Amino acid sequence: MSNPTRRALLAGAAVAGFATAAAAQTASNPIVGNKGGTILGPRNPNISEQNKDFLHPPGTDHGSIPNLHYAFADTHVKMSEGGWSREVTERELPVATSIAGVNMRLNKGGVRELHWHKEAEWAFMLAGNARITAVDNDGHNFTEDVTAGDLWYFPSGIPHSIQGLSSEGAEFVLAFPNGKFSEDSTFSITDMFAHMPKEALAKNFGTDEAAFDRIPGKERFIFPVAAPPALNDDRIKDPNGKVALDMKFRMMAMQPDQAPGGTVRVVDMRNFPISSDIAAALVEVQPGHMREIHWHPISDEWQYYISGQGRMTVFGAQTNARTFDYRAGHVGYVPKSMPHYIENTGTEPLRFLELFAAGRYMDVSLAQWMANTPHELVEAHLNIESKLVDAIPKEKRAVV
Numbered sequence: 001m002s003n004p005t006r007r008a009l010l011a012g013a014a015v016a017g018f019a020t021a022a023a024a025q026t027a028s029n030p031i032v033g034n035k036g037g038t039i040l041g042p043r044n045p046n047i048s049e050q051n052k053d054f055l056h057p058p059g060t061d062h063g064s065i066p067n068l069h070y071a072f073a074d075t076h077v078k079m080s081e082g083g084w085s086r087e088v089t090e091r092e093l094p095v096a097t098s099i100a101g102v103n104m105r106l107n108k109g110g111v112r113e114l115h116w117h118k119e120a121e122w123a124f125m126l127a128g129n130a131r132i133t134a135v136d137n138d139g140h141n142f143t144e145d146v147t148a149g150d151l152w153y154f155p156s157g158i159p160h161s162i163q164g165l166s167s168e169g170a171e172f173v174l175a176f177p178n179g180k181f182s183e184d185s186t187f188s189i190t191d192m193f194a195h196m197p198k199e200a201l202a203k204n205f206g207t208d209e210a211a212f213d214r215i216p217g218k219e220r221f222i223f224p225v226a227a228p229p230a231l232n233d234d235r236i237k238d239p240n241g242k243v244a245l246d247m248k249f250r251m252m253a254m255q256p257d258q259a260p261g262g263t264v265r266v267v268d269m270r271n272f273p274i275s276s277d278i279a280a281a282l283v284e285v286q287p288g289h290m291r292e293i294h295w296h297p298i299s300d301e302w303q304y305y306i307s308g309q310g311r312m313t314v315f316g317a318q319t320n321a322r323t324f325d326y327r328a329g330h331v332g333y334v335p336k337s338m339p340h341y342i343e344n345t346g347t348e349p350l351r352f353l354e355l356f357a358a359g360r361y362m363d364v365s366l367a368q369w370m371a372n373t374p375h376e377l378v379e380a381h382l383n384i385e386s387k388l389v390d391a392i393p394k395e396k397r398a399v400v
Contacts, residue, residue, distance in 0.1 A: 030055050053311055053323040060313070063320030066095045068312075068333045072103050078183065080222035082110025083164065088331045090179035096333045098357040099278075099302035100181040102174040103329075106130060106164030109227050113220050114189040116159040119176040122278040124251070124353060125150045126306065128170035131228055134160035134247055139240040142247050145231050146170075149252030151267060153275045159189075163228060173304050177277045177357035191219035245274035251282060261289025262349070262399035269359040279361040281354040283342070285310065285399050290343035292400045293366040296336060299356040303332035303342075308350035314340040326352075339366065365396045 028045065030036040048055050051069075070093040075086040089100040106112060106128075125148050132152050134142040145165065146152060154160045164170040193201065194217050198209040205211070228234050249272045256263035268279035279299075285291055285308075305326045313323040316338050325345070326332055332352075334340050344350040370378050371392040378389050 028055075032056055032059075050327060051325050053325050058313065058323055061322050063316070063318065063322075065314055065316045065320050065322035067093070068095060068314060068322070069093075069324045069326065070096075070331045071327075072329045072331065078221070080110075080220075082222040082224040083107050083112075083169065085183055085222070087183055089182055091182075093331060093333060095335065096300075096302060096331070097179040098177065098300040099355055100176045100179050101302065101304060101331060102176075102183055103171070104162075104174060104222075105169065105171045106162060106222065107169040107224065108164055108167055109224050110164045110169055110222055111225050112162040112222055114159060114161045115186045116154075116157055117176065117181070117186055118156060119178045119181050120156045120277040121152075121154045121160070122175045122177075122275065122280070122355070123152045123172050124280075124282075124304075126171045126173060128168045129165040130170035130172070131163045131165055131231070131234070132160065132248070134158055134243070136243050139238065140243040141236055141238045141240075142243045143231070143235045144248045146248060149250070151249040151251050151272065151275075151280070152247050153249070153272065153278070154247060155274065155276070163225075165227065173353070175278055175302065175304075175355050188219045188221065190216045194218055246272075247274055249275075256282075256284075257398060259397050259399035262286050262291075264398045266361045268361045276359045277357060279356045279358050281361060283350075283352055283354060283399065285342065285344040285350040287344050287347055287349070289399055290341050292396075292398060293339055293341045294363045294398075295339045295366075296334070296356065296363050298336070298360070298362050299358040300336050301332075301334040302355045302357075303334070304353040304355070305330045305332065306351040306353065308344060308348050309346040310342050310350045310352070311345050312340050312342045314338050363398075365398075367392050367400075368394065368396045 028048065029038045031038070070088050072086055072088060075088060075092060077084050077086045083104065083106040085102055085104040087100065087102045088096070090096055104112065125146050127148050129145060129147045131143065131145050134154055136158055193212070193215045198212050201212050202209045249267060251265055251267055254265055254271070256265045262283065262285040265282040266280070267275070269276055283291055305328055307328050309325070309327045311323060311325045312332060313321060314334055315321045324332065342350070342352070370389060371394045375386060375389045379386055
């Protein structure tokens, strides 16, 4: 066989080059088959790369589902000497009416000052260690240390604090069962003292006004203090005793529900009785698998993506459907009763939180519904073979 000529090699290289260029143009522009066209105006390739299903939506997408995606990286960071915080509320993600989220970082010794909210506070520790304190309406106190994977819950109006421990401090995500909630609406002890007449403070504490000459003139929010003593040394001996319901839950210590493609840990009032306003699930989906098609019958779903990357299609009835891409640090949202799935599109496990402004976690599995409905009825609706319906497991498989 003769060696290829230089002309043939150049021709082959040219064809390959054109094919590569065409593929690159299609990948970076909204072109699918003979639909769409190139972008002639300004663009942001980095954002397009992270939101591939915006640029190349599946053919099944249709209609006008609102935006169900927002990144904490796109929010304003409120910085203090002892750490920082940022939030995603209804202001940033208008569809998210049931839950608002805050991502907070406390340096070593950094304190989220003594405060309370009209809304309950639910939290998941992302990294590091922290000390949390609270006192309930009957004077019972609570002081505990939390680490990565732990939860805490402070009921509405109950005053509390958070302090970063160890060399790295702590980072966590907070959730509040009100989409309009903002950290700026918090009741802080320093802000309150600064706006109470000193004569009233003196009378309240049975001392003279001079005792309050050095109180801060405004809210401290997050500020650095010396590291606290060991936990047992820091606990106040309370004549009323400890709170009746534990405000801390070790989520990673619980046995997860195993599924073919991952795991699910569900925490609600059944195993964390104090958490009356928020139910949660921590889901892990292995590469190549997905959180099954399902919906939630009693409340909207607020999602926080911890690691990995994935995509979600949401069906909104009336032919409406839309697909979104998510990465670590993103927030997702699904209105009540809208079917959806979350697929792992990366090479590492996809981990995310599902949160609900409800005391009980509930979801309806599409597969389980079909498996437990008379099979001839299902077959007649969808024109699928009986052997497919017969093979669907009757027990729920959250990750497939």
